[in-house]
Amino acid sequence: xxxxxxxxxxxFLIFAWGSLILFASSCKTADPxxxxxxxxxxxxxxxxxxxxxxxxxxVSFKTNDVDMEIFSVGNIEINASGETILxxxxxxxxxxxxxxxxxxxxxxxxxxxxxxxxIPIRFCLDKNQNLYLFDQLKRIIIKYSYPGYSYDRQVRLDxxxxxxxxxxxxxxxxxxxxxxxxxxxxxxxxxxxxxKSSLIPKQEKLSIFIKRFLIGExxxxxxxxxxxxxxxxxKIYLMSYDLEVKKVLVAETASMYYxxxxxxxxxxxxxxxxxxxxxxxxxxxxxxxxxxxxxGIFIINLAESFRSGNNYINVHDLDGxxxxxxxxVPFSGIIRYGRNGDVFVVEDSVFDDKGNVLPLKxxxxxxxxxxxx
Numbered sequence: 212x213x214x215x216x217x218x219x220x221x222x223f224l225i226f227a228w229g230s231l232i233l234f235a236s237s238c239k240t241a242d243p244x245x246x247x248x249x250x251x252x253x254x255x256x257x258x259x260x261x262x263x264x265x266x267x268x269x270v271s272f273k274t275n276d277v278d279m280e281i282f283s284v285g286n287i288e289i290n291a292s293g294e295t296i297l298x299x300x301x302x303x304x305x306x307x308x309x310x311x312x313x314x315x316x317x318x319x320x321x322x323x324x325x326x327x328x329x330i331p332i333r334f335c336l337d338k339n340q341n342l343y344l345f346d347q348l349k350r351i352i353i354k355y356s357y358p359g360y361s362y363d364r365q366v367r368l369d370x371x372x373x374x375x376x377x378x379x380x381x382x383x384x385x386x387x388x389x390x391x392x393x394x395x396x397x398x399x400x401x402x403x404x405x406x407k408s409s410l411i412p413k414q415e416k417l418s419i420f421i422k423r424f425l426i427g428e429x430x431x432x433x434x435x436x437x438x439x440x441x442x443x444x445x446k447i448y449l450m451s452y453d454l455e456v457k458k459v460l461v462a463e464t465a466s467m468y469y470x471x472x473x474x475x476x477x478x479x480x481x482x483x484x485x486x487x488x489x490x491x492x493x494x495x496x497x498x499x500x501x502x503x504x505x506x507g508i509f510i511i512n513l514a515e516s517f518r519s520g521n522n523y524i525n526v527h528d529l530d531g532x533x534x535x536x537x538x539x540v541p542f543s544g545i546i547r548y549g550r551n552g553d554v555f556v557v558e559d560s561v562f563d564d565k566g567n568v569l570p571l572k573x574x575x576x577x578x579x580x581x582x583x584x
Contacts, residue, residue, distance in 0.1 A: 245456040248531040249463055257535040264576035272312045284557050287548035290340045318360045326362030337377040345372055366403035376431045378452045386429045388422040396454050409454035413443050419481035428500040438509055442472050442497045460531050468525050468536050469496040469513050492516055502549025504578050510549055534581050552578040
């Protein structure tokens with residue numbers, strides 16, 4: 212073998228060895244499959260609401276108009292000062308109250324100008340307690356600066372949203388149904404620039420059908436990531452802020468924690484809402500929202516139907532331990548806020564025996580210290 216052949220052989224060996232090292236390195240750095248954990252029961256699984264929550268009484272919020280009662284509550288947020296930001300859905304107002312429920316002032320107002328909104332559907336706070344509100348009709352996110360919540364700026368998005376929160380770097384984490392990109396989770400920077408998307412829905416028709424109902428939700432776990440649930444199945448995703456799946460919590464069988472909506476019927480149109488659709492929907496409960504309560508505990512809300520019926524909750528932790536399932540929300544109400552152990556249950560306004568309207572009530576509960584096994 213001459214020197215030329217020896218040199219070529221050496222180059223080939225070096226190339227082959229280098230390729231092997233690169234291949235091994237790529238295998239080591241490849242994203243691992245997310246951890247999958249099956250839900251399992253705690254030593255004690257509670258069956259009564261009062262075993263899980265302490266009642267703290269009715270929270271009374273009074274507006275500046277003595278003749279104006281609050282008859283409809285949408286979003287609720289509580290900032291670090293204990294002030295409550297409440298959405299009065301009936302008159303499309305966002306109202307700020309102090310920590311005793313005293314009216315302070317409205318935030319923004321209905322209209323088409325800067326800082327004004329037409330159909331506010333979601334709002335959230337960032338780490339500095341600034342408020343971000345999404346207007347469904349105008350498709351903009353409006354920022355109101357803390358304290359006082361005066362108008363700061365607005366950001367336009369390319370589509371509607373179902374839920375939103377702000378991560379520690381002031382990026383928008385958004386849940387969106389039946390989007391053009393066929394993804395469920397999105398990340399935008401504070402200027403509204405698209406950064407990333409994640410998770411493809413399994414049932415395209417179901418996504419189209421439930422888009423109008425804003426079902427499913429995300430819940431921030433400050434400094435760790437966020438939880439996400441979608442009504443295709445009883446499966447909870449623990450996501451990083453970069454939209455990577457860190458952990459998936461699944462049920463052995465969905466009926467253990469109440470069945471999900473199941474496959475969308477092939478013979479029905481996802482663009483309609485008829486008696487046939489209602490009949491299919493009423494066959495099972497379905498997850499609508501979730502709340503991270505702190506210390507790794509979270510609540511999943513399940514509803515009987517889109518427009519009426521009772522709500523129930525299951526209580527789990529991030530290790531898959533189940534502490535309660537099938538607890539009916541008191542007063543035939545619905546949870547509008549759950550964080551740091553506090554829960555607000557809205558009891559709808561009703562007519563009394565004399566035909567007078569009794570205004571809605573906000574009942575406050577505190578999560579008990581659930582002992583982990």
